[in-house]
Amino acid sequence: MPQRDEQGFEGRRQQIIDGALEVFASKGFEKATNKDIATASGIGSPALIYHYFKDKNDLLQQVVEQRLPVLQLLTHRENEIMTKPPQDALTIFAKAFLEGLETPKSIALMKLLLSEAFRQPIFAGTINTIGPSRSIAFLTRYLEKQISAGVMKPMNPGAAARCFAGSLIAYIVTREVFLQPDAQQISSDTMIATAVEVFLRGLEISPPDTHIPIPDTDSYKVSATTRDIRPY
Helix, strand or coil, X not given: CCHHHHHHHHHHHHHHHHHHHHHHHHHCCCCCCHHHHHHHHCCCCHHHHHHHCCCHHHHHHHHHHHHCHHHHHHHHHHHHHHCCCHHHHHHHHHHHHHHHHHCHHXXXXXXXXXXXXXXXHHHHHHHHHHCHHHHHHXXXXXXXXXXXXXXXXXXXXXXXXXXXXXXXXXXXXXHHHCCCHHHHCCCHHHHHHHHHHHHHHHCCXXXXXXXXXCCCCCCCCCCCCECCCCCC
């Protein structure tokens, strides 16, 4: 395919993705029709959508992958971030994670994904494969690498990954779903800095005489002593 044709194809494809984002966010995934998407995209015929996407599920996948900044980050910069120190890596991840709060369409899409996932287990599985599982898997690998290198204290990396991501999700839900006034007064930058600081404080390597053992049933053992704690 000549370069100009490739550019035209990709340009029309992105046009449809933007139209689908608008329709999915306003009507929901199930109620969105190809006619709605074609109108929002500015293309002549709903049938043209199948020239660029296999079906509506494929279109949804592309909308999520290409319009949620955190997934674009993992697609293009995962290897780079894996080499960065925790303060930098977690800040970059959190900024991408919360960047979706900057536009009304992205906020509406996040709400749609959450509501549809609760109502439809099959839909939830599809979305999980596209997004949440990738994000948690990345954080788990990154933290496991830092723990193995002795940068962070031994801990179950999967549980730790969910603790960090959970703080960001709680911020999104309390701010955008429950509309809590105090949450709306916290800027994304403040939330990111606080989440990273609190999380890393919990994973700091303590001096040998103050390190309190944490019982762990998930095979990640913590071995330490302290003058003030009796052995179990």
